[in-house]
Amino acid sequence: MHAMSDLPPDPPRLxxxxAHLDRQITDNDTIGIYLRLQRDAVQKALTEVEHPPQRQRQRGRVKVGGSLPDFALPPTRTGYVVQQKRTPHGPEPTFIHLADCTMIEGTPHRIRPDEARAALTDPNIESCQFCRPDTRLGLDLA
Known part of the structure; x- marks a missing residue:
């Protein structure tokens, strides 16, 4: 860490x-949000592995009804995902999409509606202009 006397005395360099420090703070805030979303996904997966739902069986018969596994369900417009792409020149803007948006690139990560709403308050995270998750969440970002 530099002492105040180590800083240049002229306004343009200061x-x-x-500006550089502000960019670093902003970049780290975005990375922090992304890492928290990843941590939440890992915690959820760990909980599911440690406490699997018990299969409901009656006298050796599988209960009819219930929900299908996620992979068998058609996509719905009720979920949200975050998309962040990295390039050799640094990260591109982060986007929030509806889960079935056709404009998603790369590997998106599912997030809850409250996480999507909170992320969209960050000036460095954008709402997809194609699927408009901000509208679905009741936010007026347009």
Whole structure:
């Protein structure tokens, strides 16, 4: 860490340093949101592995009805995903999409509606202009 006397005395260089520090803070906030979303997904997976749902059987028969596994369900417009792409020049803007949006690129990560709503308040995270999750969430970001 530099002492105050190590900083340049002229405003243009101080402004450049300040702008760089602001960019670093912003980038780290976005990464922090992404890492928290990843941590939540790992915690959920761990809970599901440690406490699997008990199969409901009656006298050796599988209960009829109930829900199908996720992989058998058709996509719905009720879920949300976050998409963040990295390039050799740094990360591209992060987007929130509806889960079945056809504009998603790369590997999206599922998030809950409250997480999507919170993420969309970050100025570095954008709402997809094609599927408009902000509208579905009742946010007026347009």
């Amino acid at each position: 402004r450049a340093i300040l």
